[in-house]
Amino acid sequence: MKSHVQVCVIGGGVVGCSVLYHLTKLGWSDVLLLERSELTSGSTWHAAGGFHTLNGDTNMAALQGYTIKLYRELEALTGMSCGLHHVGGVTLADTPERMDMLKAERAKHRYMGLETEVLSPKEIQDIAPVTNVEGVLGGLYDPLDGHLDPAGTTHAYAKGARMNGAEIELHTLVTATNQRVDGSWEIVTDKGVVIAEHLVNAGGLWAREVGAMAGVYLPLHPMEHQYVVTDEIAEIYDRDTEHPHVMDPGGESYLRQEGRGLCIGFYEQACKPWAVDGTPWDFGHELLPDNLDKISDSIEFAYKRFPVLEKAGVKTVIHGPFTFAPDGNPLVGPVPGLRNYWSACGVMAGFSQGGGVGLTLAQWMIDGEPERDVFALDVARFGSWTTPGYTLPKVIENYQKRFSVSYPNEELPAARPFRTTPAYDIQKEMGAVFGQQFGLEVANYFATGEEPRYETPSFRRSNAFEATRREVKAVREAVGINEVQNFGKFLVRGNRARPWLDRIMAGRIPVPGRISLTPMLSPKGRLIGDLTVSCIAADEFQLTASYGYQAVHERWLRNNLDDGISLENISDQRTGFQIAGPRARDVLSAVTRDDVSPERFKFMDVKRMTVGMCDCIVQRVSYTGDLGYEIYSDAMSQRALWQTLWTEGQKHGMQPFGMRAMMSLRLDKFFGSWLSEFSPDYTPGETGMDRFIAFNKDADFIGRGAVEAERQTGASRGLVVFEVDALDADVVGYEPVWINDEVKGFCTSGGYSHYAEKSIALALVDATCLVDDLQAEIEILGHMRPAKRITRMLFDSDAHRMRG
Numbered sequence: 001m002k003s004h005v006q007v008c009v010i011g012g013g014v015v016g017c018s019v020l021y022h023l024t025k026l027g028w029s030d031v032l033l034l035e036r037s038e039l040t041s042g043s044t045w046h047a048a049g050g051f052h053t054l055n056g057d058t059n060m061a062a063l064q065g066y067t068i069k070l071y072r073e074l075e076a077l078t079g080m081s082c083g084l085h086h087v088g089g090v091t092l093a094d095t096p097e098r099m100d101m102l103k104a105e106r107a108k109h110r111y112m113g114l115e116t117e118v119l120s121p122k123e124i125q126d127i128a129p130v131t132n133v134e135g136v137l138g139g140l141y142d143p144l145d146g147h148l149d150p151a152g153t154t155h156a157y158a159k160g161a162r163m164n165g166a167e168i169e170l171h172t173l174v175t176a177t178n179q180r181v182d183g184s185w186e187i188v189t190d191k192g193v194v195i196a197e198h199l200v201n202a203g204g205l206w207a208r209e210v211g212a213m214a215g216v217y218l219p220l221h222p223m224e225h226q227y228v229v230t231d232e233i234a235e236i237y238d239r240d241t242e243h244p245h246v247m248d249p250g251g252e253s254y255l256r257q258e259g260r261g262l263c264i265g266f267y268e269q270a271c272k273p274w275a276v277d278g279t280p281w282d283f284g285h286e287l288l289p290d291n292l293d294k295i296s297d298s299i300e301f302a303y304k305r306f307p308v309l310e311k312a313g314v315k316t317v318i319h320g321p322f323t324f325a326p327d328g329n330p331l332v333g334p335v336p337g338l339r340n341y342w343s344a345c346g347v348m349a350g351f352s353q354g355g356g357v358g359l360t361l362a363q364w365m366i367d368g369e370p371e372r373d374v375f376a377l378d379v380a381r382f383g384s385w386t387t388p389g390y391t392l393p394k395v396i397e398n399y400q401k402r403f404s405v406s407y408p409n410e411e412l413p414a415a416r417p418f419r420t421t422p423a424y425d426i427q428k429e430m431g432a433v434f435g436q437q438f439g440l441e442v443a444n445y446f447a448t449g450e451e452p453r454y455e456t457p458s459f460r461r462s463n464a465f466e467a468t469r470r471e472v473k474a475v476r477e478a479v480g481i482n483e484v485q486n487f488g489k490f491l492v493r494g495n496r497a498r499p500w501l502d503r504i505m506a507g508r509i510p511v512p513g514r515i516s517l518t519p520m521l522s523p524k525g526r527l528i529g530d531l532t533v534s535c536i537a538a539d540e541f542q543l544t545a546s547y548g549y550q551a552v553h554e555r556w557l558r559n560n561l562d563d564g565i566s567l568e569n570i571s572d573q574r575t576g577f578q579i580a581g582p583r584a585r586d587v588l589s590a591v592t593r594d595d596v597s598p599e600r601f602k603f604m605d606v607k608r609m610t611v612g613m614c615d616c617i618v619q620r621v622s623y624t625g626d627l628g629y630e631i632y633s634d635a636m637s638q639r640a641l642w643q644t645l646w647t648e649g650q651k652h653g654m655q656p657f658g659m660r661a662m663m664s665l666r667l668d669k670f671f672g673s674w675l676s677e678f679s680p681d682y683t684p685g686e687t688g689m690d691r692f693i694a695f696n697k698d699a700d701f702i703g704r705g706a707v708e709a710e711r712q713t714g715a716s717r718g719l720v721v722f723e724v725d726a727l728d729a730d731v732v733g734y735e736p737v738w739i740n741d742e743v744k745g746f747c748t749s750g751g752y753s754h755y756a757e758k759s760i761a762l763a764l765v766d767a768t769c770l771v772d773d774l775q776a777e778i779e780i781l782g783h784m785r786p787a788k789r790i791t792r793m794l795f796d797s798d799a800h801r802m803r804g
């Protein structure tokens, strides 16, 4: 065994082998994989080997598409068979809601270049004749669906990696991982010690234990899972072609041909977590005892959907564990707080996602950033607040909902409420209907009177519509109050803070007492943040950005920190409220002795003030686009601050408002939002964020070369706003934009402007289409809806109110 390597991958399942293969493919050959037993000795060997591209998250779907297309390349390179069966597959819909979901998926696939097709029940019966289509409304066919040989595929990755210089040590158990002062890792095994510059945890079923060796808690948990292989079935072996896969979400099952019979697996409601207190080290190539009782309801349902099963004998039952993260997506990337420690864990669909996970991680390690927005799988989408007590109920929920319809406005209930601010009870008593961001309860809207305290999940306008309309009206006509707990906030201090910020941020860094908006760029010039920088004093700045993205931002800021700069994540310490609307100044001026007249406290000013009894940082900005103030206090005085603002606010018609209203209000001003309009998938030139770049500042900010080049060539697409002639469903995101019968772009977000009473969409379209009177059609839930570009903001287009 080598004693020093550039990268050591722990774990020889499909994921570890894919990481190893991709590292070598992208040029790093001094890489070693350690496996405690044989390759595939975790979940991998007993997988059903199915693969598919369908995924509600567009970037995850792209990653799955990459994985599936990779297998042929791997076979050609290694001469080994992955046992590929590209048989195609159909996902059934037995409710109108699921049909809506499949149509929305189909629409996204148009610009992703995926050739999926919506089928009628009759067409489903023709291609998948073992299906009883009674009660089925239709389905989505994907020609890329198929299955493979899990062991063959894992060995093909391993061979591909070895051909490029990688080494693999089998029967080598890692027992400890210790960080050295130079940032490299000492990896202790039962066969000796290896020093590696980088460590990759691909420990699969043992990823928790491997993480704990470095003091890392990875939020994942193994679940038991079962599939059944039948004896021969005449209706199957009499066919000339292989039967396609059939996913029946209503029955929580997936079915495919296996030899001359069928194989069917279930995501049952009566599911069971496995190895709650840790995965035993002696668990190896073995299965769990059959437990058909657990899936008896699902089997009952399957007999109705696939009647041939009822008379088929059972050949084998496969019952084994595999891991899930709380939201079912992998945990990939640099683990926050540690140097050179990379996660490739929580991959619940190794054969749909393993290739993409390997590619993403290899790009991240070698190029410094993956090629696309990977937030959906970034290990930093969970924070240090996660615990086994949180993860377990979330993982159970995820397993049970694996085949449920996911709605764009859905808030999942497990493990909630968890993290709350002091204002939580006050808001709850006022009828708040909460959502959850990064573990934190956030008011979505306030129900009144007899209105239910629950938002109906829907692809169409929900029962929150009326409440949202009321809240928007209160803001535009009087004054609204909303919590500002759900901003990520950082405090940057030190006398070198300004030059550091000038290097990290592409925009202008404000003078004391002022605020600026600035993009933060990756070295390749992609957007990795849209931040508000407030200069509180010459050597003290507050950065405000997305709450859910705070661990990603913190990881980036710390990795690029200069000596002598103090960076503190104060997201949960500094909380407070924003007040917005024409009466906002009347409220503030009555509760502070500071002069907040328009002449003394201008738009984009920031000032420390006493508000009521509370020491606050007050900023004159508001994402509502109205006259507004963000008033930050420490969490201990938040309730007192509420009493002050609310008591005074009653004289001015104050109403609480939530995130639904906020997202409607921002549409009036065409404001983009993080991870919708602005994300690492896009550049400043494409999204209009280039207007905030200080090209003339005397600082070599990160990404400068790339954005200067884009400025010369121009962006190939641009962000536009459409007024949509919508029915009862508004744009959510990723709907295709048709111009002259061709897909020329896609929506980034949208919704209903209650102020203007219009349905609005923001979209990225080809640069060739960027004319003021652009007419288009947007495909919403299978309907082509006419849309016309608008260029004048719907509210306060001269910014008189916002700046006045």
Ligand SMILES: Cc1cc2nc3c(=O)[nH]c(=O)nc-3n(C[C@H](O)[C@H](O)[C@H](O)COP(=O)(O)OP(=O)(O)OC[C@H]3O[C@@H](n4cnc5c(N)ncnc54)[C@H](O)[C@@H]3O)c2cc1C
Binding pocket: 010, 011, 012, 013, 014, 015, 016, 034, 035, 036, 037, 038, 039, 040, 041, 042, 043, 044, 045, 046, 047, 048, 049, 050, 051, 172, 173, 174, 175, 202, 203, 204, 205, 206, 207, 210, 225, 226, 227, 318, 319, 320, 321, 322, 344, 345, 346, 347, 348, 349, 350, 351, 352, 353
């Ligand atoms: C019944 C069942 C059916 C499934 N069907 C499908 C399917 O159809 N399609 C699909 O895509 N996925 C399926 N899966 C999921 C799939 O099996 C997993 O996504 C995949 O195997 C995860 O691979 P991995 O490499 O992350 O983990 P693992 O396969 O668990 O590999 C981890 C490896 O790390 C090694 N290791 C751990 N700790 C150490 C250490 N300290 N030192 C050295 N080595 C160590 C282990 O020995 C093991 O080999 C199924 C799972 C089950 C249980």
